[in-house]
Amino acid sequence: MIISPSDHVTHLHQSGMPMVLIDRQVPGLKVDTVLVDNEHGSAEAWPATSERSAKPENPSTDP
16 A cells, blocks of 8 residues: 555554555654665666676677
8 A cells, every 4th residue: 555645654553554664764653664775776786787788799709
């Protein structure tokens, strides 16, 4: 379930609904949270992607 704005999340949490927030934090709300580090992830992905895309592939000459 996707809920926005955060006051709805707070209301549901106060009513006792179990929840895990994904890629979002609500200040003052103590619930389990899964966060994504987009900056680190893109830095990790960029070198691998650029190496593959920069190398031309030729099946007749590649070993």
